[in-house]
Amino acid sequence: MRSLTLMLPATICSILICSTFAPTAARADEGATVKIAQLENHLEVTLGGKPFTSYWYAKRDDRPYVRPFFFPVMAPGDVPVTSDQYAVVEIQKVPKSDHPHHQSLWVSHGDVNGVDHWSLAKGADSPKQRHVKFSRIDSDGFAETLQWENNDHQPMLDETRTVRFVAFPDGNRAIDIASAFTPIDGPITFADTKEAGLMAVRLATSIAARPTLTQST
Secondary structure: OOOEEEOOOEEEEEEEEEOOOOHHHHOOOOOOOEEEEEOOOEEEEEEOOEEEEEEEOOOEOOEOOOOOEEEEEEEOOOEEOEOEHHHHHHHOOOOOOOOOOOEOEEEEEEEEOOEEEOOOOOHHHOOOEEEEEEEEEOOOEEEEEEEEEOOOOOEEEEEEEEEEEEEOOOOOEEEEEEEEEEEOOOOEEEOOOOOOOEEEEOEOHHHHOOOOOOOOO
16 A cells, blocks of 8 residues: 545545355355344344354453454355454464454554554554444444544544445355545544555465465456
């Protein structure tokens, strides 16, 4: 990602498609209904009564709150497609992974006006994306207000995150994320970093170890 400076509101959109590419699984979501249940610290999303994903927007007992994330993310047939590396590193104590900030599917960036919104280098004291409120939770998505902090834990950036969950007739699934950013006090620069951004995903090991890339044309 090249540097991006915001002086007025700006919107960046991303989309994730999930599928097992198996014909029997592809039929599983045909005509499926999206349902969202709001719990104390997360949203539970199902398609046709089957688990799709959970959106964790507040503190969990097993980790400090830094930013929201989706986990798990399931393809048809209850196949996980992402990995929560915080659990792998900090809870399961697997030494080969050194990326506890790779929490499945999330929005972040490593240099926002010089503030690290990517790693968890400061642990619980890391600058946060604070959940402010849901302005709506519909049958197929939600709109959320977040505030990104600076290193002094003061708000420097407002984000309106709009998320829609889709079940396509052919069985593919999608999570569509649109983030609109508004600086709070002066320009905000998303600087060029090696991690790129803004939406990131850590694939499940079963996929990442032997990946196959395809295109529709």
